[in-house]
Each structure stands twice: as C-alpha cells, then as structure tokens.
Amino acid sequence: MGVALGRLVQWTAPGHGTRVLEKTPLNEAILKEIIMFAESFIYKHPQEAKYVFVEPLEWKTDLNPSAFESGYVVSATTVKSEESDENGQPLLFLSVPQIKVRSFGQLSCFLLIAKDTKLKEAQACIEGNRNPVAKILGLDYNTMKEESSILNILDKITKDNDTESEIKMKIAILLKQLDVNLLNHSLKCISLEIPLHPAAVKNDIELLKRFSGKGEQTVLESIKYTSDYEYPNGCRAPPWRQILGEICYVLVKPHDVETLCITCSEEGVFLNGGKTDDEEINYERKGVIYKDLVTCLKEKSAKFSENMSKQKTRFNEELQKEKNKPNETPKKEAPGALRKAIPGSDKTMLEKNQINFGKSNMIKRLEPSLNWKTTIDSKEHRVSIHEERHGGRVEKSAPSVSAGKAQLIRKSGEKVEEIVSESSSESEEDEEPPDHRQEANADLPSEYWQIQKLVKYLKGGNQTATVIALCSMKDFNLAQETCQLAIRDVGGLEVLINLLDTDEVKCKIGSLKILKEISHNPQIRRNIVDLGGLPIMVNILDSPHKSLKCLAAETIANVAKFRRARWAVRHHGGITKLVALLDCAQNSAEPAQSSLYDARDVEVARCGALALWSCSKSYANKEAIRKAGGIPLLARLLKTSHENMLIPVVGTLQECASEENYRAAIKAERIIENLVKNLNSENEQLQEHCAMAIYQCAEDEETRDLVRMHGGLKPLATLLNNTDNKERLAAVTGAIWKCSISKENVTKFREYKAIETLVGLLTDQPEEVLVNVVGALGECCQEYENRVIVRKCGGIQPLVNLLVGINQALLVNVTKAVGACAVEPENMMIIDRLDGVRLLWSLLKNPHPDVKASAAWALCPCIQNAKDAGEMVRSFVGGLELVVNLLKSDNKEVLASVCAAITNIAKDQENLAVITDHGVVPLLSKLANTNNDKLRRHLAEAISCCCMWGRNRVAFGENKAVAPLVRYLKSNDANVHRATAQALYQLSEDADNCITMHENGAVKLLLHMVGSPDQDLQEAAAGCISNIRRLALATEKARYT
Amino acid sequence: MNRKKLQKLTDTLTKNCKHFNKFEVNCLIRLYYNLVGDITERQGTVNGLDRNAFRNILHVTFGMTDDMIMDRVFRGFDKDNDGNVSVSEWVYGLSLFLRGTLEEKMKYCFEVFDLNGDGFISKEEMFHMLKNSLLKQPSEEDPDEGIKDLVEITLKKMDNDHDGKLSFSDYEQAVREETLLLEAFGPCLPDPKK
Secondary structure, three states, X not given: OHHHHHHHOOEOOOOOOOOOEOOOHHHHHHHHHHHHHXXXXXXXXXXXXXXXXXXXXXXXXXXOHHHOOOOEEEOOOEEEEOOEOOOOOEOEEEEOOEEEEEEHHHHHXXXXXXXXXHHHHHHHHHHHOOOHHHHHHOHHHHHHHOOXXXXXXXXXXXXXXXXHHHHHHHHHHHHHHHHHHHHHHHHHHHHHHOOOOHHHHHXXXXXXXXXXXXXXXXXXXXXXXXXXXXXXXXXOOOHHHHOOOEEEEEEEEOOOOOOEEEEEEOOEEEEEEEXXXXXXXXXXXXXXXEOOHHHHHHHHOHHHHHHHHHHHHHHHHHHHHHHXXXXXXXXXXXXXXXXXXXXXXXXXXXXXXXXXXXXXXXXHHOOOOHHHHHHHHHHHHHHHOHHHHHHHHHHHOXXXXXXXXXXXXXXXXHHHHHHHHHHOOOOHHHHOOOOHHHHHHHHOOHHHHHHHHHXXXXXXXXXXXXXXXXXXXXXXXXXXHHHHHHHHHOOXXXXXXXXXXXXXXXXXXXXXXHHHHHOOOHHHHHHHHHOOHHHHHHHHOOOOOHHHHHHHHHHHHHHOOOHHHHHHHHHOOHHHHHHHHHHHHHOOOOOOOOOOOOOOHHHHHHHHHXXXXXXXXXXXXXXXXXXXXXXHHHHHHOOOOOHHHHHHHHHHHHHHOOOHHHHHHHHHOOHHHHHHHHHOOOOHHHHHHHHHHHHHXXXXXXXXXXHHHOOOHHHHHHHOOXXXXXHHHHHHHHHHHHHOOOHHHHHHHHHOOHHHHHHHOOOOOOHHHHHHHHHHHHHHOOOHHHHHHHHHOOOHHHHHHHHHOOOHHHHHHXXXXXXXXXXOHHHHHXXXXXXXXXXXXXHHHOOOHHHHHHHHHHHHHHHXXXXXXXXXXXXXXOHHHHHHHHHHOXXXXXXXXXXXXXXXXXXXXXXXXXXXXXXXHHHHHHHOOOOOHHHHHXXXXXXXXXXXXXXXXXXXXXXXXXXXXXXXXOOOOHHHHHHHHHHHHHHOOOHHHHHHHHHOOHHHHHHHHHOOOOHHHHHHHHHHHHHHHHHHHHHHHHHHO | OOHHHHHHHHHHHHHHOOOOOHHXXXXXXXXXXXXXXXXXXXXXXXXXXXXXXXXXXXXXXXXXXXXXXXXXXXXHHOXXXXXXXXXXXXXXXXXXXXXXXXXXXXXXXXHHHOOOOOOEEOHHHHXXXXXXXXXXXXXXXXXXXXXXXXXXXXXXXXOOOOOOOEEHHHHHHHHHHOHHHHHOXXXXXXXXXX
C-alpha cells in the first residue's frame, strides 16, 4: 500500500496548502480497491480487525453524527464507538468534523455507514494520513515497505514472539498484498489508456480544423480526412486496416512543409507512404510513432509548433470545454485528452506529472526490440540516397503529369519528414514511440522463428554452417511474402548481401539463390538496393564461375524493376558486364564442365538477357546497351531456337525499339527477319514480344516493307483470331496498325481477311486492344474497298459508339477512323443517322489538343459528304462559335485542322455569315504569320473560302493578312502554293489588297506559278495577276481621263 | 629412378586414370618423387607420403585447415590403409580431387564424412564434424545447443528416409538436388576459388 500510494497516486502540486488527490480515473480505481479491502476486512479477518492501530487514522469527515446508529454513543457533535481498547479509549471517535479511527473493524463499519460518500471519505482519509502503514503498525514496520521480503517479516516475528506482533505481521502481509494488488490494478488502468480512441482522434482533428485555414496565425493550412465515410465505430480506415488498429488517415498541410499523409491508429500517430497514383493510400509506416496528432505535427512542422504555442491558451480553452462535456466524450478518453495537453504549456503541473508518469511506465514496459532497430537503420541509410530516388520518381511518372506532381509533393513531404526526424534524433522523443511490432510478434508464424534461427547461424557460423543454413533457408517457401519479410525483419538481408562480398563461392551461390527468390518482392528489392547489394552483384558478373554469373544476373533482373535500381546497375558498370555475358554463347562446342558449380554458356547468356530486359526500361540504359555493342549480340542470340533465350532477347529488343537509333540498328542487323520467324513460334509470350517489337519498329516505312517481305503479315492476321490472351492481342493489333500505314500491307491484310476480323474486335475488348484495332482500321479505311468492307461488316456503329469514350489515345484513333469512313457518302449516311457528327463536334471541347485536332480533321469529310451539311452544322447549338474560338489555340495541329474545318463550313453561305459574325476574319488574319506549311496551306484555303462573304476580302486586308500570304509563295510546298494562289486570287478582287500584293512582290512569284503543271494553281495565279493588272490599267485610265 | 622405369610407370598409371593425360600424369609422378625425396632426406627411408607430409601438402596447396577433415582426406587417398600414400594412390586421388565427376566426388565425400566407415553418417558423426562451425556465444547456457540444432536442420534437409542417419542414398539424393551440400560437413575438396 505504501508503494502504491507513494508512487502511483497522482497528487496535486505542492504549495497549495495541503496536498490533495487529483480526481483521475486511476486514483479513483485505487481508492475503490482500498475501500473494498477495508470494507471486507471485518468479515475476512475478524481477529485482525480487532487490532488497535499504533496511532489513530485521523481526517476531516463530512459525515453527520446522526448517521451513526447502534454500537455508538451519539451526541450532537461527537460520536464514540462502544468498542474500546484496553485503556477504555473508544476505537472510533468523531468530533465534528475531525474523526479518529483506531481499528480495521471500525474502519469497515465506518465505510458501511458512509455508503454513498465512501469514496470521498476514503480520499480524505488517504489525504489526511500520508503514511497510513506507519500509523497502523508503527514506524519500524514502515521501513520495510521498500525491501518487503518475507524474510524481513519472519525476522520480526522471531524477535518479538507474542500474539500481538503475530497479528501485526498478518496485517503487514495483508497490506503488502493490497499494495501489490493496487500496483497490478493501476498497471491495467494505464495500459488501457495507451491506445488512442476513435473519438479522441476525431476530437483532435475537429479541434485542429477549427484552428486551420489561410493566414499566418493559423496552426495549419488545412487538415482533412482522406475518406468522408465514417464507420459506425467512429473509424474511417477501411475494415481490413481497422483490424490492424488503424482509425483514420488525414492529409495535413502545414504552413512550412509539404502535405503530410498521416495514419492515426490505436498505437499512435505516424506518417504513412502517402497517396499513390491511383488514389490509394500507401499504408506503410514511414516514420516513428507519436503518441498523438499534435505531438506528431509539432515534430514535423516548426510553424505549427510556433503558432500552436501562440494559440495555446485558446486551444486549451477549447480542450477544456471539450473535457467538460462528459456526455459527448466517453469517460474513458478523458485521460487521453489530458495527455494530449501540450507539455511545457501553462497547464497545471499535475498533468505534466501524469504525462511523465505515463512515459516512464511505457519505457519500462516497452523495450525497443532488435527488429525495430533494424528498420531505423535502414531508414537512415535511405536518407542518404534519397536525393536520387527523388529524381527517379519524376521521370517514372512523366506520362501523367498530375500523378507525377502528386508524387513529387508526397516525396518531398517524406523527405522533409526524414530530415526532421533525423535532426531530432537526439531528443527524448526517440524513446517514446512504442514498438508496435513487438505486440504483433505473438501472431508471427512459426517460419519467422525458424528463419530467425537460421539467420543467427548465418551470422555466427563458419562456411560449413553457413552453407547448411542457406540450403535450409532455401527450403522455405520463398515465394511467400511472410518468409520474404521475415528474412528481412530478422536482419537476414544484410547477412546475405554481406556473404556476396566474401571469397566463399559456395556461400555466394547459396546467398544468391535466396536473394533471387525473395527479390520478387518489391519491398525486398528496395531493401537490397538500399543495402548496397547491386554494386556487389555487378562485381560478381566478372566472376570466373558461370553459375555465379547466372545467379547474379538473374537477381539483378529481379531487382532492377524500378528506376533507382536500374540507375545503380548502370552507374556501377553493370550494363557493359551484362552485355558481355551475352557473348558467352559464342562457341557452340561446349567445353566439359570445369567445375561442379558451373552452368552452361547458353544459360549465362540467357540470364544476361534477362537482366538487360529489366534494365532496358530506362532510357539511359537502352543507350548504354547500344553503346556496349549489345545489338549485334542480341541479334545473334535471336537466331537460336530456345524459347527461354528468345523471350528475354526479344523482350529487350522490344523495350529498346522505342528509340530511333535502335530501330535503325535493328533494321541494319536484319533482326526483323527473325522477329517474323518467331511470330510463328508456339510460345504466346514470345509471339507477344515479337509483335510488340514489330509494333515499335514499324514506325519506319522500310521496316514495314521488310515485315511484308519476310511474310510477317500472314501470321499477324492469323494471330488476330485468338483473342484469349489480351496482352498478345494488344501487341498483335499494334503491329497490324503500324504495318497498315503502308498501302501494300493493307492490300495484304485485306487478302488475309484481317479487316473483317478487326471489325469484330471493336466490341468487348480492353482499351489497349481497342486503340490498336481502331488505329489499324483508320489506316485501312484510307482505301475505298476497305471502307466498303467496314460498312458491310457493320463496323460503323461500334466505331461511332467509341466516340463517347474518355481514353485520349483511343479517341484520337476513333476520330481518325470515323473521319476515314466518312469519305464514303454511304458510310456518312450511317454516321449521320447515329448522330456521329454531333459526337465528333463535342470532342472539339476535349481538353487534349490531339483529340481536338483529330476530331476537327474528321469533321471535314463529314461536312463534305453529309446531305444538307449546312443545315446539319447549324443545328449544333453554339457549334460554330466553338469552332471559331478554337482558332485561339496555340497548337499548330489544332489550328490547321480547325482551318480545314472552317474551309468546309464556309462553303455554306449562311454558316459563313455566322462565323463571320463570330469574328473568324481577324482570328484567321492573326494566324497568317506562320512558318508551318501545313497550317499555311489550310489557313490559305480557309481564307479563300471566307472571302466569299460580305466585305470579308476588305477585312482580311485591314487585318493585315495579305502581306504574309504573299510570302507563302516562297514556300517549297506545292500544296501551299496552290492554296495561297487561290486565296490571293480571291483577295485580289479588292483594290487595296492588290496594291499590298504588288508592294510585296507577289507578281513576280505568281508569274512563276503560272508556269506550274498544277492546273488549279495556274488558274488561280493567272486570275490573281489579271486582277492586279486590271487595277493597274484602271488607275492609268483614271489618271489620263 | 631411371627414365625407362618412369616411362613405364607413367604408361600404366595413365591407362588407369580417367581425368589426366599422359603429360599431366608424368608431371604428377615427378612431383610425387620430389616430395618423397624431401622427406627421405629428412627422415631416412620411407615408402611413400606419410600422414604428416600429406597433411602439409593439403594445408599448403589447398588451404585446408580442419585437422579432422585433413585426416579423413588422407584416409580417402590411402586406399590400402598402410599409412602411406603410394604413387598410384597419389595420382588416382588427385584425379578425383581435381577433376572428379560429381558421382566420384559424392562417393569420396561420403567416405570422408562417414567417420567410422559403417556406411552411415550418424548424428554423432555430424556433431563431431560440425562442433567447431558456430561462433560460441558466451551467453548461451548450453554451448552445444546451436550445433545440435544445426545437426537437426541438416538431418531434416538430407535424411529422406527419416531414419535419423544419412545413408549414401540420402546423401546422394540431397546433393543432386542441391550441389552445395556436397561438402556439407566440412571442406574436403579443393576450394573452387583457387
């Protein structure tokens, strides 16, 4: 009891007169225990209950004398018990308000009488008697409260050998038991307090929200949940995360650092991996655990802690208010809220005591375990190479800018976090985060412990023991994540990588065999790179032992699945060494195995190709492979017939073929022939990669012809019929698309009935396939026969249906295909009926310029071939204005396409009038100063068509469009000449324009054009010259008359 | 030794040796007599390489350190158990030692590890061979506990018929699955790194 009272019970600060007990649940629990003990004492130990205390327990009571009944002598202000000691002194004496009690029996009776005010009385009693044990048993017994061994007690008994001291001893033991009981009980209370509660977290967040917003004075810029949905239990984490004790995730934007994504869990608050590209949260913990949100944020943001201390008075008021609403806040979390009070603030000392008290207990209870240390180490290690990973991410996510940005933000946030947590590593905070893994240990599978044991032998064994441990470890299911992570968590990765740095070939082989398997896990890959495994493995590539080379290359192939790893391989000269491995298979006559641990040459080359395949996903590595002379070696390996070899080789080529100089080299090395040959292979994966490589290479016209000449089109067309393997289908349709850019190939495809099959693939296929199928149809439909086939196979409807999609690449291709089909009036009728023109028109609003341009191009044949085209165009509300406004775009392709569309729209007088009203003339004129021949051509055409209305001719002159147009005649493009001559001819109807043209030297240029073989150009040029000449004649005439 | 005798010896030994050509055998024979000659100088008459001289060669040339294993290797070479490695034993032994096929090596290694020659590697033999393979942790109560555990791990890995000891077929099967286990109980072949 002494220990419990001395240490556990939470007293208010001294200096407030008499120290009183603070009302905390812990104190309450302790008092209740004491009351229970005292109350039942009279029944449980009747003999000891009669024992008279050495000194009475004295305190001030609120109890009225009238409450005492039988067994007591009651007067107005005093109460005496009838029970008295040997000297006749009453054992209970009350003289309002002071009360003295001298036996446990009386204490029990008194508590029974006190009934409801028991708690208060007990508190007063404890407060009044700071050392009850000494009072009850005498001072000499009090000393033994520290070294409370039973021996001590026995010693006492033998010393004063009488019944009284025997009773004393019994009481002493009973009190000791109570003490232990109290300690145990309070421990339970404390451990209950530690987990955070959903409601407490919610309160915190709500409170912070109230102090967040723009401006310098707020504590945060913003704080919000990642999920709006709250489960009935108050958690916002998805159920499968709730199992792990996670409550919710919040995005916090402090003033001075990037947005933090924070997990609030029962164990505490910590930073997680942030939001990933697909809006998922990376739940992995990225830092130490803080006991609550405020502490965490104070650590992460200096501004927060600064503003927090400014705001603390208000914040604490709010906190107090929150506390004073017992109905709203469950009682249990009151201590939680208290603990959240900021240390060092002006709160009472009591709370501080409580915090320290809780802390010291936690430290005692939760010793950091080994695995916790491991993670810390690797974390710190990671900081050093962070810079580079940081850069890596940017490039990786380049295709989707927004996603990349988000990642950037997250990354830099993480970076800040790591720096912060490092700089604060000396502070006491470090001891605080409890190791939540330790608790989880109870559920760890048996493999974990077995692996831990094996790693111990790896660390402490000689080579024989190491080999045995490695072989045994290999027998675990290393494909299973539990085992993979277990090896890492018990520090096995470090040892395995360390073994690679030794001279022991057998140990290296064993270690690589394990690393090869576990590196299938993305986390392990990163860990291997963080631990510096790659440079060592790259060095092993030089080893004279082929099996070592193989294993190292295979492991590199697994690890180099992310950018930083690929960078590391290149940086340490790995690419050259890997390319050198390809050279192994040169001599077909295999020498006899020189060592037991050696592999075959072909195997070495295969592993090399595997590793290069992984590495070739980075641009710089592609370049490095080429420079290291990899292409001829790959070309040679491609001639073999082993599928195992061909797949990585073709895979590498296919990756690399995205680069222009690779495509040239592939053509030069006559690789296409072998790719085509392997299209006929039985292996689907090989077919897929070959098709993919052809898809990449067929950007080039010569390559497309090569594919046809080597008979590659037929297998491609045949493969179209097998639609189960979507990856392969996507690759095959891609190859067909690119090949069909050549007219001869299209003819072949028509022969092989590929067009019909393609139309059949327009429905129920994934987008990757659709993009290619539609692209191929777009190319095929440049020919009349194919347009007819597509219509007859019912291809128009699915094409038009695809116009409502959202995939940018698909929309570009679909619009192109629809446009190609629309060239046929019969097709156009179907498109019109399906409202395809309206869909195309609405795609002009698409945010992607490529889609806009492609849609505008497609509109041209539609307008040309639709019946009542003028009426149709007018029927789109706001459509014409939309088109005219697109002339403000800054994308040349969009501008050219819109000019082409305007050319077609302007053929209808009424529509021309409308677009003139929308200001088409000044907009077109503004574009006139351009060097882009495509735009020039269509702009000139649009201008010539727009001249047909009102005073547009004059207006073009006023907007200074004429002089730049004249310069178009100096272009090298005959199409530009024709369009320009026609435009100038139209403009020359206006006298002022004629003068401008003449001034800009148009006549001489036009005279050249008159000699052109192009009749339209001839005619327009001549017409223009005649207009200019006529004006000159008229002026002369006017002068002389 | 005169040239004719040497020539004859070389021819006979080459005939019986799978992995060496005539030139190599010739060299090895010369080497053998040089080594024997050295010893003769020191100790007087001998009829071959004795245990100590052979162990010295193993240590110096092949970097072996484990006393017990070296003794066992000597036994492996000394086919007739006369305490000396004769010239034919020398050539034959080295042919296996340096160029042996997996099968030959398995047979040899098993003989090395089967300390009492009863055709089985028992737990006790394993314990004996592995007893120095772990770093002794002073904190551990039973310093042999780790070794015992290691023996159990090895048995679990290699004892296919679960009879608590390794027969040659157990051993063979395990080694064919994982070549690394060839020298499971100690290095008794030249290290591949050399």
